[in-house]
Amino acid sequence: MAQRPVPLAPGLPRWPGAIAAWLVLVLTLGTLCIVALRAGTGQWLGPADWAAVRFTVLQAAASSAVSVLVAIPVARALARRRFRGRSLLVTLMGAPFILPVIVAVLGLLAVFGRGGLLNGALSAIGLTEVSIYGFHGVVLAHVFFNLPLAVRLILQGWLSIPAERFRLAATLDLPPGRFLEWPMLRAVVPGIALAIFLICLTSFAVALILGGGPRATTVELAIYQALRFDFDLAGAARLAVLQFGICAIAAILAWTVTLPQAQGGGLDRVVQRWDGGRWSVVRDGAVLVAAACFLLLPLAMVVTRGLSGLADLPISIWPAALRSVLVAVLSTILCLGLALTLAMRWGGALAGLASTLPLAASGLVIGTGLFLIVHPLMNPARLALVVTALVNATMALPFAYRSIAPELARVEGDYGRLADSLGLRGWARLRWLIFPRLRRPIGFAAGLSAALSMGDLGVITLFATGGQETLPLAMYRLMGAYRMDAAAGVALVLLALSLLAFWLCDRGGRVDD
């Protein structure tokens, strides 16, 4: 990655990118400062906090490594095979990433839990049952959540290798793995691993529930405790700074191993592969079946549970669903705006920072900081949905940016000089060169941010009052009122809406299959 902004899309103003970057910095670091300022001074971190840091980093590193290692063969299988239902599989496999945590956890437990399918099968054939609770359970759940993201992002890398390269490699009898795929992986994998590491860094409900007890305390749980139980703003701010510190170290590590990639453009032919024989078809098939089972079985359990709850759905969830959709639409527009303007500053320190910080930010700290800013001025409830959309857009930005920015840089690298010589500048360049070639990543980014926003239960809890609940909030309130069946029904509606939003956007962006 270059050290200073590369001028992309000449003729377009660069200030929107700067505004976007500063907005994100204010939302992440600014809110942290506000919380810290409100707090007095307190003692530095105790031994319990350091234990939390150790566990947090270990589980995030393990989860990230396993997710990426498993994702590579799955993405390769998807990249080189064409089969009926492939695009449906790709969409469905994305579902775990966008599910509300508790829904996904209940789905996972229905398969891997004490009374789940796996243990049912094991005891039926006389084997000892396995327990999901513990460090391995945390990693399993995080892989379940993040494997789809890793697969999609790596798959994009694969699909961005032009068909001509494979043809050339085959002609020259060169192994495509070493000369095409390995350089591509070197370029995309560190960024993806970093993103997943950071997502897992800020996890707390999954880690606590599947970790089986206070051993599995993460920094985010400590922040939650400080804010909600002790009202220790200083403690929360210290922990949030620590979380940013870990993020910075991880980001520097990831950047040092990333290699930029420049290999020239192609003509958008369908990729044909000449390597591998029947054995590789079998291997790809096995990989896909295993991944599909792992990701889809828990989802199937969520659906089964939800179907019986549909009859119990209260009427009030439909306005909540509408509210969720509105927030998702607004959030998607904001997120794409931020990601595109930042992508124009690809390689710049400001863009790099702004597109990474939200991953390390604690949703609770952002929410609290915003609350402290807004509350003296007006009733925060009036801004609930707008603030929620803005924060959701920021949280989805790292994924949207990682999907769009490298593609934009590549398009400019491959076609920039041609466009320059044609005098294609400003909006015309966007209209005729960039947008058409960015359809796939833009569609994916839009789908992801819409779906993530739909399932989010973060900042809304601080801002919303009774009449403003979104679908995830409605689900939690049902659970809190013993209505587990109705809650399962809401979870199903949520799953369907999120998938639909993702599918609509993603479909719009995919032109070749």
Added chain:
Amino acid sequence: MKLHLTHVAGLFLSASIAQAQQDPVLTIYTYDSFVTEWGPGPVVEAAFEATCACDLQFVGHGDGAALLARLQLEGARTDADIVLGLDTNLTAAAADTGLFAPHGLMPALDLPIAWDDATFLPYDWGYFAFVSDVTVPAPATFEALAQSDLSIVIQDPRSSTPGLGLVLWVKEAYGDRAPEIWEALADNIVTVTPGWSEAYGLFLEGEADAVLSYTTSPAYHLIAEGDGSKTSWTFEEGHYMQIEVAGVLQSSDVPDLARSFMAFMVSPGFQDEIAMTNWMYPAVTPESGLPGGFETLAVPGSALLLSGPAAREIRDEAITEWRNALSR
């Protein structure tokens, strides 16, 4: 986008209409489950508004702890006139904020203990207990539970009020032996969840034999679902209580209205509804008695409770013991 702008405009509009109304507004912060359509909120609102010529607005904020955190964030600028839903483990911290005014009432209450707090007034109460299927052999003490193969799921005392209640329960029952009890219980604990809902959900999914909840939880299944298969374990050590209270804020712009709500809160209009909507014992037993089904519930031999200040005093120590014992 256009749709959303109208929506935002609508939000602003509805707020200004509310301000233009003649009736004084009484704003009550409470926890989420109180305001759901099955919770006590809607019934209580209708009943009080019929008598007060006012507009009662319940605002839901997470659980009891979140409620207090919210109040501390807002400080004296808060819109709330009353906070309803703190429990006795939180009242000391709540009183320390200096945001609350005395309620000035001395109603006769049907609590297992005497109540003389001038700031906070109880509206319902319950006993913490492990809830399980009737088919599961019930242990009679924490020690018996620890020696058994039974599995339980509990809540984290650092993020959940029932979780904190359990830790104080063990501490109050066993004192200095509490760490030893937790170490013995470690292999019975399937997992620890951030809140009550997740734990109860896991229990209903069959992940554990029992879940930390209330002695009144089986009443929900019996009365609302016609399912008599749930029961609670009665422990010989006695059961820690949760007493849910409300308090009037000093900064309220309608203090008289707020006090009249507090009086209403311990009257039949409120109390008769609480058992079947909040699934707890009312602070004042209705004249007609408790709803049918409540007589089937287990009643502990003795009630344990730390006073507000005592609970706050011992909280950190008890949580550290819990954490150390379960982290091994």
